[in-house]
Each structure stands twice: as structure tokens, then as C-alpha cells.
Amino acid sequence: MSIYSFSQTQTFLQCPRKYQYKYVDKIQEKEFESSPDLILGHSVHATLEWLYNQINVFTIPSKDxxxxxxxxxxxSEVKEATKEKELQLKWQQTLEDYIRRGIHYVANYYDKYSPFAWISVVATEASIIFDLNPPPSGSPSFQEKENKNWIKFRGFIDRLDKEWETFIINDYKTNKNLPPESKEEYREQLTLYGLGVQQNYAKYFKTIKARLHYLHFDLMDEREITPELLTTVTKKYADTIVDIEDKKFHYNMGNKKCFEPKENNYCKYCEYYSLCPLRAHLKFDDEVVGGELWEKTVKWLVDEYVALSQQESQAKNDKELIKILLVEYLEKNNLLKLFWNTHKISASPAESISIIDKDALKKVLLEIWVLDEAMEVDRFKLQKLIKEHTLSLEQLGDTVQKNSNRTLRGGNIT
Ligand code: SF4
Structure with a gap:
């Protein structure tokens, strides 16, 4: 099994097809381009790394x-990045804006945490490799290592500190957007790294904490990595990796559709959109289809299909509304037919029943020997059970037949 990283598993969770293009087919992304945001993030990280490396040899640098x-x-990073081409600036920002941000982050951080007297730095910019599902006890056997459940994970910790009997994993963020509290990715990432810290340093601490430093907002988000949290997050990512390995196996056996595309908010930035069946058509030229009788372009047909679908659902709603008004009128005037010019409407009284207690009803039907006649197997429910893997086609044998068709749904381009 390969060594997995957090960004790798996030790519899979975001879209399995993107994962396939990137990590299975290994299709090269467009050439890496530096940007002011990347340079800012890297410069701030390097500055704080330098600060803590100085502190670690008992020198406290001044704020200046x-x-x-x-x-x-x-x-030096801007000089390197602009050797061959200009940096791309976005939203009318200037390089001075980025410098000002960097100075603000570093100065605020210094003011908040100086004089750094109590701190004990275990590592800065540390690369770790650990087992995501370590064996219950003892060293793993060769067989266990070969086993599919033996998962290796790698990560990168900005800074690891020791505060008395607690180890603290620190991560710096320089983004201008504060992720909502519900967004768990960063916390899950640090929790996983907590597992790596535990495997390397368990005897030196009693508790582990994760600290996210949102430098743009002068905010620090801290949480303890409890054994329960560790178990939940480890399970989530171990299950994800088992799922990836399973899909890889089927892909290599010839099922080229098993990494399904999953539309998401980042599709418009995806480097693989021209390969992706969900997005590739956006860059196609318009084509004529339908032969001589009904020659139309595909793009015209798409618009027409969506327009007709919208008219269809509007017509359905209007029809229901008209029905209510006409039934009211018929009843009020005690009529059974209505006429206008060439059309007429007949109203035959109809009755329907609704089920109040399904289980009790089944019992009654069983007692009077009509349960089978009254119950009909619902094909849509059956399809749902198969889709949810509660039932398999194999279990149903020759009693059903699989048919292929397509459902077309219209919508706006996002
Ligand atoms: S365009 Fe969207 S759906 Fe297609 S591969 Fe990329 S992320 Fe996945």
C-alpha cells in the first residue's frame, strides 16, 4: 500500500475522479506557478520557523x-519567482498589500506570544510518517505489513511544542477567509498528526493539543486530541483509504468508471475539467446532430430541452390549480360536465383511501388471505435498496433484469 497524505485523501473526498486523474493515472497538472498568496504563506512560515529555531538555542530575537x-x-522568494515571469495579482491587489499583511501577521504574533520564556520547542517544520491503523500490540509481522489494512500516512507539522506534560501541534494559517466552525478539515488533519506524535513520543506526555493560528484574524483555535477523537478521525481516514484501495483494485481490473466524478464548488478551478465527463463539454465546439430532417446543434438542443422541461413542470402546476378551481365550481353548481367552444370536461366522482396504520393493515390482510394481492413490489424501492447496497442483483438472481437508460435533468451552469 502507498503512503497517503492528508491532501491526497481530501482530494478523494472532494472528488474520486479527480483523485484518479491525479494519483492513479498520474496526469501532470499544469506547471506549478508561484503566486503572491503562496509566497506570503511560505515567508510567514519560514519567519516563524526561524524565530522558534532561535528560541530553541536560547536566543530571543527582537521584534525588529x-x-x-x-x-x-x-x-528573496519574490526575486526567485519573478526570474522568468511576472507574478499574477488578483482583485486589484498590489505586492505592497501582501507585504503589509505579512508584517501585520508577524508583528501581532510576536506581541501576543513574547517573551517566549516558558516554551520548549520539540520540532519545527517536521515531517512525520506514521501508521494509521497500528496493530493492537507488539511489532507487526511481515504478513500484517502486507495486509491491506496496514496504512501508512505522512504529514508535516509546522511546530511541535512541549508545555509541561502536554505536547502541542501548532499550525499557522495565513488565509483571509476564516473557515466556519463546522469545517472540520484542519482540525481533523491535526488530529491525525496527533496520532503520529503519539507513535513517536508517547512516553513524554500525558495529553496532546492542536492549535490552529489564524494569523489574519489574530485568533487561536485550540482543542485537545482526546483518545475518542483520535479513534473517530483515524477511523474516518482509514475507511477512506480502504475505499481508495478498493477502487484502485477494481480500476486496475478494468472498471474504468469506479472513481466516479463528484460535482463540487471547486470544479471551476479543476485542472482536469477537460477530461471530466461532468465538465468537458463546456470547452467543446457546437456540433450539428439529427440528420437532414431535423438538423440542430447540440447546444440549441440543450437549451430547448431545459425550456421544455420548465414548461412541462409549470404546466403541471397550472393544471393542478385549474383542477381545484373547476372542481369547486362543479360542486357549487352541482354539475358533472363543463363546456366551452370545442372542449368539454367531464367530472366523475372518484374515491381514494389512505393508510393510517400500515402494520395493523398488513395483519388484517394476512388474516383474510389477500396480503399478496394487496402488496405490490415497488420497483423504485427495489432500485433504492440496490443503490444503497442493502440488496444485490446477485441475491435477486433471474427475478429481475438490469436495464440501462439515462435521466436528463436541466439546470443552470455554475
Ligand atoms: S471537474 Fe469536478 S467533477 Fe470533474 S474531476 Fe474535477 S473536481 Fe471532479
Whole structure:
């Protein structure tokens, strides 16, 4: 089994097909391009790494030293990135805006945490590899390592501290958007790294905490990585990796559709959209189809189909409304037929029943020997059970037949 990373599993969770293009087919993304955002993030990380490396050898740099370090780092990264082409700036921002942000992050951080006297730094910018599902006890046998359930994971910790009997995993964020509290990805990432820390340093601490430093907002989000949390998050990612391995197996056996495309908010930035069946047509030229009798372009047909579907559902609603009004009129005037010019409407009284107690009803039907006649197997419910893997086609044998067709749904382009 390969070594997995957090971004790899996130790609799969976001869209299995993107994962396939990137990690299974290994299709090259467009050439890596640096950007002011990346340079800012990297320069701030490098500056804070330098700060804590100094602290670790018992030197406390001054705030001015730290700001000089940031500026030097920024200048050298910009110089490197602009050797061949200009940096792309977005939304009318200037490089000065980025420098100002960096200075603000570093200066605020320094003010908040100086004089750093109590801190004990275990590692900065540390790369870790760990087992996502370690064996219950003892060393793993060769067989266990070969086993599909033996999952290796790798990660990168910005800084690992020791505060008395607690180890703290720190992560710096320089984005201008504060993720909503419900967004768990970052916390899950640090929780997984907590597992790596536990496997490497267990005897030196009693508790582990994760701290996310949102530098743009001067906010620190801390949470303890409890054994329960560790179990839940580890299980989620171990299950995801087993799912990936399972799909890889089927893909290699010839099922080229098993990594299904999953539309999401990031599709418009996806490097693989021109390969993806959900997005590729956006870049197609318009084509004529339908032969000589009904020659139309595909794009015209798409618009027409959506327009007709919308008219169809509007007509259905209007028809229901008209029915209510006409039934009211018929009843009020005690009539059974209505006429206008060439059309007429007949109203025959109809009755229907609704079920109040399904289980009791079944008992009654069984007692009077008509249960089979009254119960009909619902094909849509059957399809749902198969889709949810509660039932398999194999279990149903020759009693059903699988048919292929397509459902077309109209919508707006996002
Ligand atoms: S365009 Fe969207 S659905 Fe298609 S591969 Fe990319 S992320 Fe997945």
C-alpha cells in the first residue's frame, strides 16, 4: 500500500475522479506557478520557523529582527519567482498589500506570544510518517505489513511544542477567509498528526493539543486530541483509504468508471475539467446532430430541452390549480360536465383511501388471505435498496433484469 497524505485523501473526498486523474493515472497538472498568496504563506512560515529555531538555542530575537527576517525572506522568494515571469495579482491587489499583511501577521504574533520564556520547542517544520491503523500490540509481522489494512500516512507539522506534560501541534494559517466552525478539515488533519506524535513520543506526555493560528484574524483555535477523537478521525481516514484501495483494485481490473466524478464548488478551478465527463463539454465546439430532417446543434438542443422541461413542470402546476378551481365550481353548481367552444370536461366522482396504520393493515390482510394481492413490489424501492447496497442483483438472481437508460435533468451552469 502507498503512503497517503492528508491532501491526497481530501482530494478523494472532494472528488474520486479527480483523485484518479491525479494519483492513479498520474496526469501532470499544469506547471506549478508561484503566486503572491503562496509566497506570503511560505515567508510567514519560514519567519516563524526561524524565530522558534532561535528560541530553541536560547536566543530571543527582537521584534525588529523578526520583521527584517520576514522582509528578507519575502524579497528573496519574490526575486526567485519573478526570474522568468511576472507574478499574477488578483482583485486589484498590489505586492505592497501582501507585504503589509505579512508584517501585520508577524508583528501581532510576536506581541501576543513574547517573551517566549516558558516554551520548549520539540520540532519545527517536521515531517512525520506514521501508521494509521497500528496493530493492537507488539511489532507487526511481515504478513500484517502486507495486509491491506496496514496504512501508512505522512504529514508535516509546522511546530511541535512541549508545555509541561502536554505536547502541542501548532499550525499557522495565513488565509483571509476564516473557515466556519463546522469545517472540520484542519482540525481533523491535526488530529491525525496527533496520532503520529503519539507513535513517536508517547512516553513524554500525558495529553496532546492542536492549535490552529489564524494569523489574519489574530485568533487561536485550540482543542485537545482526546483518545475518542483520535479513534473517530483515524477511523474516518482509514475507511477512506480502504475505499481508495478498493477502487484502485477494481480500476486496475478494468472498471474504468469506479472513481466516479463528484460535482463540487471547486470544479471551476479543476485542472482536469477537460477530461471530466461532468465538465468537458463546456470547452467543446457546437456540433450539428439529427440528420437532414431535423438538423440542430447540440447546444440549441440543450437549451430547448431545459425550456421544455420548465414548461412541462409549470404546466403541471397550472393544471393542478385549474383542477381545484373547476372542481369547486362543479360542486357549487352541482354539475358533472363543463363546456366551452370545442372542449368539454367531464367530472366523475372518484374515491381514494389512505393508510393510517400500515402494520395493523398488513395483519388484517394476512388474516383474510389477500396480503399478496394487496402488496405490490415497488420497483423504485427495489432500485433504492440496490443503490444503497442493502440488496444485490446477485441475491435477486433471474427475478429481475438490469436495464440501462439515462435521466436528463436541466439546470443552470455554475
Ligand atoms: S471537474 Fe469536478 S467533477 Fe470533474 S474531476 Fe474535477 S473536481 Fe471532479
Amino acid at each position: 529582527d523578526l520583521l527584517i527576517k520576514f522582509k528578507d525572506q519575502w524579497d
